[in-house]
Amino acid sequence: MLRAALDGAPSRAVAASALTSARGAGYPSAPMAKPTKPRTEHARPGRQQGSSAEEALEHLARSRTRVGMLLTLAVFTVYFGFIAAVAYARPLLGSLVAPGLSVGILAGALVIVAAWLLTWVYVHWANTRYDPALRALRER
Amino acid sequence: MNPAAAATAIGQPSAIAMVFFFLFIAITLGITYWAARRTSTTEQFYAAGRSITAGQNGFALAGDYMSAASFLGIAGLVSTTGFDGLIYSTGWLVGWPIVLFLIAEPLRNLGRYTFSDVVALRFRQTPVRIAAATGTLATVILYLIAQMVGAGGLIKLMFGLSYEQAIVVVGCAMIAYVLFGGMIATTWVQIVKAILLLAGAAILAVLVLLRFDMNPLALFAAAAERYGAGVLAPGKLVSSPLDALSLGLALMFGTAGLPHILMRFYTVPDARAARLSVFYATGLIGVFYLMTFILGFGAMVLVGPDAIRAVDAGGNMAAPLLAELLGGTAFLGFIAAVAFATILAVVAGLTLSGAAALSHDLWVNVVRGGHADAREQLAVARIATVGLGVVAIALGIAFKGQNVAFMVSLAFAIAASANFPALVLAIFWRRCTTAGAVSSMAVGTVATLSLIALSPTVQVDLLGNATAWFPLKNPALVTIPLSFAVGIVVSLVAPEQGAAARFAALSRQLHFGDDQS
Numbered sequence: 001m002l003r004a005a006l007d008g009a010p011s012r013a014v015a016a017s018a019l020t021s022a023r024g025a026g027y028p029s030a031p032m033a034k035p036t037k038p039r040t041e042h043a044r045p046g047r048q049q050g051s052s053a054e055e056a057l058e059h060l061a062r063s064r065t066r067v068g069m070l071l072t073l074a075v076f077t078v079y080f081g082f083i084a085a086v087a088y089a090r091p092l093l094g095s096l097v098a099p100g101l102s103v104g105i106l107a108g109a110l111v112i113v114a115a116w117l118l119t120w121v122y123v124h125w126a127n128t129r130y131d132p133a134l135r136a137l138r139e140r
Numbered sequence: 141m142n143p144a145a146a147a148t149a150i151g152q153p154s155a156i157a158m159v160f161f162f163l164f165i166a167i168t169l170g171i172t173y174w175a176a177r178r179t180s181t182t183e184q185f186y187a188a189g190r191s192i193t194a195g196q197n198g199f200a201l202a203g204d205y206m207s208a209a210s211f212l213g214i215a216g217l218v219s220t221t222g223f224d225g226l227i228y229s230t231g232w233l234v235g236w237p238i239v240l241f242l243i244a245e246p247l248r249n250l251g252r253y254t255f256s257d258v259v260a261l262r263f264r265q266t267p268v269r270i271a272a273a274t275g276t277l278a279t280v281i282l283y284l285i286a287q288m289v290g291a292g293g294l295i296k297l298m299f300g301l302s303y304e305q306a307i308v309v310v311g312c313a314m315i316a317y318v319l320f321g322g323m324i325a326t327t328w329v330q331i332v333k334a335i336l337l338l339a340g341a342a343i344l345a346v347l348v349l350l351r352f353d354m355n356p357l358a359l360f361a362a363a364a365e366r367y368g369a370g371v372l373a374p375g376k377l378v379s380s381p382l383d384a385l386s387l388g389l390a391l392m393f394g395t396a397g398l399p400h401i402l403m404r405f406y407t408v409p410d411a412r413a414a415r416l417s418v419f420y421a422t423g424l425i426g427v428f429y430l431m432t433f434i435l436g437f438g439a440m441v442l443v444g445p446d447a448i449r450a451v452d453a454g455g456n457m458a459a460p461l462l463a464e465l466l467g468g469t470a471f472l473g474f475i476a477a478v479a480f481a482t483i484l485a486v487v488a489g490l491t492l493s494g495a496a497a498l499s500h501d502l503w504v505n506v507v508r509g510g511h512a513d514a515r516e517q518l519a520v521a522r523i524a525t526v527g528l529g530v531v532a533i534a535l536g537i538a539f540k541g542q543n544v545a546f547m548v549s550l551a552f553a554i555a556a557s558a559n560f561p562a563l564v565l566a567i568f569w570r571r572c573t574t575a576g577a578v579s580s581m582a583v584g585t586v587a588t589l590s591l592i593a594l595s596p597t598v599q600v601d602l603l604g605n606a607t608a609w610f611p612l613k614n615p616a617l618v619t620i621p622l623s624f625a626v627g628i629v630v631s632l633v634a635p636e637q638g639a640a641a642r643f644a645a646l647s648r649q650l651h652f653g654d655d656q657s
């Protein structure tokens with residue numbers, strides 16, 4: 001995904017399908033976009049650089065949103081999984097892993113640690129993938 | 141059984157606590173004096189000139205978020221119920237990843253001073269600003285009332301000052317920080333407070349663990365041995381799963397809609413620093429909550445739940461009592477001063493974000509249509525600061541003796557239902573419109589306030605009625621989806637030409653930022 005963003009110039013077919021899907025989705029300005037679309041298609045050879053950069057940015061934007069949403073879902077699952085266990089699996093959470101350490105205490109502490117680790121995952125992704133891709137785009 | 145009960149110095153005017161407290165006031169006023177000379181533009185007043193580093197902002201975010209309620213409240217809850225306190229700790233933390241994944245970087249790149257900037261970017265200014273400022277002020281004022289009333293009660297318990305005196309002292313100090321030092325002073329007050337609070341909690345946790353061979357499990361085992369294995373297992377806190385889910389949603393998504401937290405992302409130079417600062421803040425807050433868990437169990441074993449309840453029925457004095465037992469009156473004074481400093485820093489951050497909503501959103505962008513010179517902007521911001529400070533003092537005194545603990549979760553519910561959905565729709569959804577964003581914020585605010593008024597929290601606990609019309613204590617389970625649904629439906633029913641086209645420009649700025657700053 002990000003590789004594609006970095007490579008920068010995917011096929012024209014991808015670009016065309018992206019445009020049609022944007023229109024197909026009932027984009028409010030679709031009637032206005034109609035006459036301009038063929039023009040951009042024709043003008044493409046001259047504007048190859050700018051157009052593919054825009055596409056690459058859109059790719060990057062989509063992967064950033066996807067990473068953000070996936071990680072949000074992960075935190076959501078971890079936390080509400082814990083709450084569900086507290087509500088429905090009390091005996092389990094009360095059972096001891098070691099003297100003094102119940103499953104519940106371990107799970108609660110792990111929720112806190114997991115939340116922090118997930119922020120690290122995001123920061124790591126953003127620093128090693130997103131930022132370089134953005135820098136490459138900016139340099140064009 | 142409870143050796144500390146008779147001997148406690150809590151509630152007596154404490155010279156040592158006073159010394160520590162006035163030392164904190166002196167240091168922070170010194171910072172304010174230093175900051176005041178660096179606060180001559182609106183960018184410096186609202187955003188510290190974008191000069192705060194990621195590490196500094198991480199501490200400041202933690203400082204803004206770690207309230208006395210979480211320090212004293214969670215330690216107290218753990219000391220009287222055991223495991224259940226941990227449910228709160230996790231809830232208060234899980235909002236931070238959401239802030240990072242969805243909000244922090246777009247906010248930094250798209251706005252200037254307030255979160256309304258982001259929502260207003262591609263929509264019509266006036267209605268969006270009014271709706272966003274209303275959501276901000278509702279959140280800030282509810283949060284302020286809870287903090288002020290908490291401060292009054294706490295200081296009365298710890299220093300022997302009268303309630304009204306305490307409120308006035310807190311109010312005046314907070315006005316001074318914000319009025320003269322703006323965001324620079326507020327940020328450094330947060331940093332000093334965060335370090336003091338983390339250090340205080342860490343010292344206390346180590347003092348506890350020293351009695352248990354530095355092994356937390358030995359501490360938990362001792363608690364289980366004395367008070368039964370039940371203290372290590374879920375108790376009565378989550379009696380209704382739906383209530384727990386609703387509160388959890390409010391905490392998780394409310395953090396990402398708290399105006400004073402969001403405003404902090406404008407103080408750093410770029411999106412990368414905003415990102416790193418959340419990572420640091422999450423780590424600091426996570427460690428802090430793990431330490432409060434140790435403190436709670438320490439207080440349960442060493443002080444005893446009965447002795448804790450004897451001083452304060454809510455258990456809020458667990459950590460101070462533990463400090464007195466382990467470190468004597470001097471350490472109690474230090475912890476008391478730290479708790480006071482904590483409240484002071486939180487209310488300063490709240491006041492600044494409220495003042496920004498009043499002056500930047502309402503005055504400059506609505507009343508003056510964006511045409512106000514720098515001097516006027518700064519003057520209005522300062523007037524708004526004093527106004528809000530006076531209102532906070534008045535409300536603090538007006539709500540004396542009321543049970544206002546629910547107001548914090550109410551503030552989170554409004555932030556989650558009024559601010560968060562509009563922010564997400566404006567940033568991520570191409571087809572969102574002005575009417576969609578405004579109706580989402582308006583419905584979010586009104587529905588949250590109405591459902592709280594009809595909830596058991598107000599109807600049963602406050603008014604003493606037998607039943608409540610609305611079953612949930614926190615309305616977020618209903619109001620967050622409602623607010624999203626209203627925003628989406630209204631946007632789809634009446635498309636707006638310009639808004640969708642401007643989304644492309646927004647998308648560019650979201651990633652590349654505003655190259656000027």
